[in-house]
Amino acid sequence: HPPVSQMEETSLLRRANCRSKGGASGFKVAILGAAGGIGQPLALLMKMNSLVSVLHLYDVVNAPGVTADISHMNTGAVVRGFLGQPQLEDALAGMDLVIIPAGVPRKPGMTRDDLFNINAGIVKTLCEGIVKCCPKAIVNLISNPVNSTVPIAAEVFKKAGTYDSKRLLGVTMLDVVRANTFVAEVLGIDPRDVNVPVVGGHAGVTILPLLSQVNPPCSFTPEEISYLTNRIQNGGTEVVEAKAGAGSATLSMAYAAAKFADACLRGLRGDAGVVECSFVASQVTELPFFASKVRLGRCGVEEVLPLGPLNEFERAGLEKAKKELAVSIQKGVSFIRK
Numbered sequence: 001h002p003p004v005s006q007m008e009e010t011s012l013l014r015r016a017n018c019r020s021k022g023g024a025s026g027f028k029v030a031i032l033g034a035a036g037g038i039g040q041p042l043a044l045l046m047k048m049n050s051l052v053s054v055l056h057l058y059d060v061v062n063a064p065g066v067t068a069d070i071s072h073m074n075t076g077a078v079v080r081g082f083l084g085q086p087q088l089e090d091a092l093a094g095m096d097l098v099i100i101p102a103g104v105p106r107k108p109g110m111t112r113d114d115l116f117n118i119n120a121g122i123v124k125t126l127c128e129g130i131v132k133c134c135p136k137a138i139v140n141l142i143s144n145p146v147n148s149t150v151p152i153a154a155e156v157f158k159k160a161g162t163y164d165s166k167r168l169l170g171v172t173m174l175d176v177v178r179a180n181t182f183v184a185e186v187l188g189i190d191p192r193d194v195n196v197p198v199v200g201g202h203a204g205v206t207i208l209p210l211l212s213q214v215n216p217p218c219s220f221t222p223e224e225i226s227y228l229t230n231r232i233q234n235g236g237t238e239v240v241e242a243k244a245g246a247g248s249a250t251l252s253m254a255y256a257a258a259k260f261a262d263a264c265l266r267g268l269r270g271d272a273g274v275v276e277c278s279f280v281a282s283q284v285t286e287l288p289f290f291a292s293k294v295r296l297g298r299c300g301v302e303e304v305l306p307l308g309p310l311n312e313f314e315r316a317g318l319e320k321a322k323k324e325l326a327v328s329i330q331k332g333v334s335f336i337r338k
């Protein structure tokens, strides 16, 4: 029905223009991989975020259906769908924040690195689109292996001359969300009252929870430290095994990604004191990328915060994490430089 779709388009444009003229205009956000296990609930949560004025949903399959569905929610954001590579540039034009959960997930028995061969190419293509259409957007990269895909994105941006390390953030928020939940269980308190810094990277031993820096301050027995560290490092595998071949964490990930995106948008708005953990370009260690607490602001990462005092157990964990991270980072860099 062309008249109806014309009418809808006019009304969408009116709403979008109206917002961009207003003082509190909101931000334009794109989700790449929006029809996937993470993408769909993430689209739902971003449609509910009052800081979002325009929401672009891009995927190589099913984007129109997900878009039609989400667009009926009577929240503020105007939703538009984009299907397939020919529509990638329209999906990205003018975006303030691009969230990338595109790519294949693990099955039991696989490591995140086993996803490299497929996901590296997907991330490369999507980042080339960002270079062309929204080089100043903040990028939240979820696709695994994050320890390699973030360096891949950085190399694509460097090659094009658009790289700004403050704007590229690997999403490790799910590790923090899990750590807060598992620590709260052990302490017998509300998980919303717990904040555990998780540093390093996003795979196995590179996931390093700093249990000596939990807020509120608390102490654990050696058995509790061993149990918690193990559970946090293997949280992803716990879900992969429970799903038994049907994929990896999607719902808790969408929750974590929406929380992290909201923090980025609050930073962009100029809110003070927005601090979250993320895998970013870093000088906290000798490695070029590392996850730690970062302060978010109008340009993305305003400050990468130091690790703070580590105990002996954490120092040993840090050495193990760095060894694996160095290899994963180099693998990502070589993929583009080769």
Ligand code: NAD
Pocket (backbone or CB within 6 Å): 032, 033, 034, 035, 036, 037, 038, 039, 058, 059, 060, 061, 101, 102, 103, 104, 105, 106, 115, 119, 122, 125, 126, 141, 142, 143, 144, 145, 146, 171, 172, 173, 174, 175, 202, 247, 248, 249, 250, 253
């Ligand atoms: P999924 O298979 O359910 O969804 C992925 C979506 O990406 C699909 O809809 C697919 O069509 C789409 N896609 C594939 N190629 C694309 C391309 N070139 N452009 C745009 N979209 C494309 O997978 P999922 O469960 O949503 O997981 C997605 C990724 O997120 C996986 O790599 C997974 O390992 C990763 N992940 C990361 C974290 C984290 O903490 N960073 C947590 C969970 C999952």
Ligand code: LMR
Pocket (backbone or CB within 6 Å): 105, 106, 112, 144, 174, 202, 235, 236, 237, 239, 240, 248, 249
């Ligand atoms: C997670 O931590 O849940 C994700 O990285 C997905 C996975 O493969 O474990």
